Amino acid sequence: MHKLNYYLKLWLASVRYSVTRTLMFRADFLLWSTVELFWMGINILLVSVIYAHTDSIAGWSKYEMLLLLGTSMLVQRLLIGFFWANIHELGDNIRTGKFDFFLAQPGNLMFMASTRKLDLDSLANSVVAIALVAYSARELGLSPSLLDLATYAFLVGCGLVIHYSFMLTMVSLSFWITNAQGLEGSYFTLFSFSRIPREAFRGVTQLVFVWTLPVVIVSNAPAQTILYGFNPQLCLWLAGAAAFWFALTVIVFHCGLKRYSSASS
Amino acid sequence: MISKYAQVFLVGLQSNLVYRWNFLLRGVFSLFHLLGVFILWSAAFSGNATIGGFDVRQTMTYFISLIVLQFFVAAANEDHQVSDEIRNGLINQFLLKPISYFAYRFTLYLAARLVSGFLVLIPLAAAFPLLRDYIVMPTEPWRYVAAVPALLLSGLIQFSIAYCFGLLSFWFLEIQGFIMLSYAVETVLGGNLFPLDLMPAPIFKAAQYLPFYYQMYFPAAILTGRIGLESATSGLLIQSAWVCVLFLVSHFLWKRGLWLHTAVGG
Numbered sequence: 001m002h003k004l005n006y007y008l009k010l011w012l013a014s015v016r017y018s019v020t021r022t023l024m025f026r027a028d029f030l031l032w033s034t035v036e037l038f039w040m041g042i043n044i045l046l047v048s049v050i051y052a053h054t055d056s057i058a059g060w061s062k063y064e065m066l067l068l069l070g071t072s073m074l075v076q077r078l079l080i081g082f083f084w085a086n087i088h089e090l091g092d093n094i095r096t097g098k099f100d101f102f103l104a105q106p107g108n109l110m111f112m113a114s115t116r117k118l119d120l121d122s123l124a125n126s127v128v129a130i131a132l133v134a135y136s137a138r139e140l141g142l143s144p145s146l147l148d149l150a151t152y153a154f155l156v157g158c159g160l161v162i163h164y165s166f167m168l169t170m171v172s173l174s175f176w177i178t179n180a181q182g183l184e185g186s187y188f189t190l191f192s193f194s195r196i197p198r199e200a201f202r203g204v205t206q207l208v209f210v211w212t213l214p215v216v217i218v219s220n221a222p223a224q225t226i227l228y229g230f231n232p233q234l235c236l237w238l239a240g241a242a243a244f245w246f247a248l249t250v251i252v253f254h255c256g257l258k259r260y261s262s263a264s265s
Numbered sequence: 266m267i268s269k270y271a272q273v274f275l276v277g278l279q280s281n282l283v284y285r286w287n288f289l290l291r292g293v294f295s296l297f298h299l300l301g302v303f304i305l306w307s308a309a310f311s312g313n314a315t316i317g318g319f320d321v322r323q324t325m326t327y328f329i330s331l332i333v334l335q336f337f338v339a340a341a342n343e344d345h346q347v348s349d350e351i352r353n354g355l356i357n358q359f360l361l362k363p364i365s366y367f368a369y370r371f372t373l374y375l376a377a378r379l380v381s382g383f384l385v386l387i388p389l390a391a392a393f394p395l396l397r398d399y400i401v402m403p404t405e406p407w408r409y410v411a412a413v414p415a416l417l418l419s420g421l422i423q424f425s426i427a428y429c430f431g432l433l434s435f436w437f438l439e440i441q442g443f444i445m446l447s448y449a450v451e452t453v454l455g456g457n458l459f460p461l462d463l464m465p466a467p468i469f470k471a472a473q474y475l476p477f478y479y480q481m482y483f484p485a486a487i488l489t490g491r492i493g494l495e496s497a498t499s500g501l502l503i504q505s506a507w508v509c510v511l512f513l514v515s516h517f518l519w520k521r522g523l524w525l526h527t528a529v530g531g
Contacts, residue, residue: 049459
């Protein structure tokens with residue numbers, strides 16, 4: 001408990017730092033919020049354009065698809081808001097030797113290196129993603145119970161852990177490969193799969209992207225909870241996947257750490 | 266005069282070949298992107314023989330052609346390169362030399378696209394057995410004749426827009442936000458996300474008067490049979506007009522930017 005308090009205090013200090021920094025560059029904050037809002041609008045536009053020509057995609061109606069899209073955006077906004085800047089910089093820090101800075105800090109290295117900065121414009125836009133989910137649910141005439149909402153929040157949290165772990169594992173490869181920037185790019189390509197209904201995947205693609213890699217299920221499971229109610233199997237599946245991927249990233253990160261030799265002369 | 270830029274082109278080729286693995290990796294990832302597009306659109310087509318008058322094979326041909334164009338024509342990081350050279354003072358050397366910075370940058374862009382364009386053909390060739398059934402190319406010869414100027418002008422528009430955004434560094438310290446905003450607009454109005462003809466008719470009509478339409482959609486639509494001869498002819502005229510406008514804008518930004526620029530150092 002004492003340790004938890006300690007890390008909470010550390011994290012709150014990071015929050016203060018990020019808020020102060022954002023207030024210093026207000027125009028930047030507004031510009032980036034607009035950019036992100038624009039990108040979210042583009043994804044909604046894609047769904048709208050396709051549904052102007054068809055009634056269903058893999059059995060999902062327009063508003064069901066928008067609910068899925070909103071959920072996918074929510075997980076992505078939260079990931080970018082809480083972790084992206086840190087994880088993205090981590091690769092550079094390992095390459096340039098600036099990672100030394102974290103070695104001297106009083107706390108768990110993985111925590112310190114991945115929670116230092118918050119991206120407030122992404123967090124602000126997560127409200128837009130929630131609004132899209134709420135709007136779609138209303139259009140579908142859904143009234144999810146408190147249990148469904150709590151499960152949705154839990155599954156979004158699991159999705160966040162999975163994405164964080166996947167991303168950190170990719171970047172931790174920088175401990176072995178000098179330039180892992182291309183690998184980070186693969187993450188965003190895979191993320192786009194989370195906006196597609198699970199039923200659209202068939203054969204090999206189902207085996208790889210639904211059953212093996214949890215890229216599709218991270219958004220489909222919470223969306224299905226709102227659409228069809230609490231499903232214990234989905235919860236266990238996603239919680240299990242989150243635990244597995246988090247354990248994997250802890251192992252990879254710490255194995256990589258043993259190889260770190262700084263870059264200073 | 267020509268040999269000066271020929272040397273720049275050769276240097277550009279060599280320096281881009283250094284990054285051949287990065288380009289190749291990007292090419293492989295674009296196949297994953299194509300897979301996502303394929304899964305989504307196949308699901309949309311199930312139960313519909315055509316969408317917007319085109320079947321699934323014609324639609325997939327459009328998206329495959331976009332990938333090829335992306336690597337052969339689309340500006341990659343030219344905006345950042347121009348921006349970096351302004352912020353780091355590296356453009357100072359060009360102010361003292363008998364060389365046009367626009368032409369110098371455009372030559373490097375041509376070299377980079379040549380390398381990335383040919384490298385993307387490797388993963389595409391590897392995936393060809395899987396893609397073969399989804400490629401239907403129209404047979405009218407005029408399309409291939411019209412595609413040549415359309416592609417060249419598209420390259421000029423792509424480069425000029427990126428160059429203009431790079432020049433904003435004369436006024437702003439950080440231009441990444443502007444670039445991402447423009448990229449978002451280009452993604453939609455350039456037809457990267459979906460064929461523009463699927464949009465409501467008035468919006469599609471309006472898009473034809475914007476430069477973004479001519480960045481990707483226009484050459485891809487000529488090559489994949491989405492527009493007819495009449496639209497292609499009028500499109501080439503509008504495309505040429507946009508090249509002239511963007512050239513004038515870039516020249517204006519360069520001149521005005523240099524008034525503000527301070528070259529420091531010995």
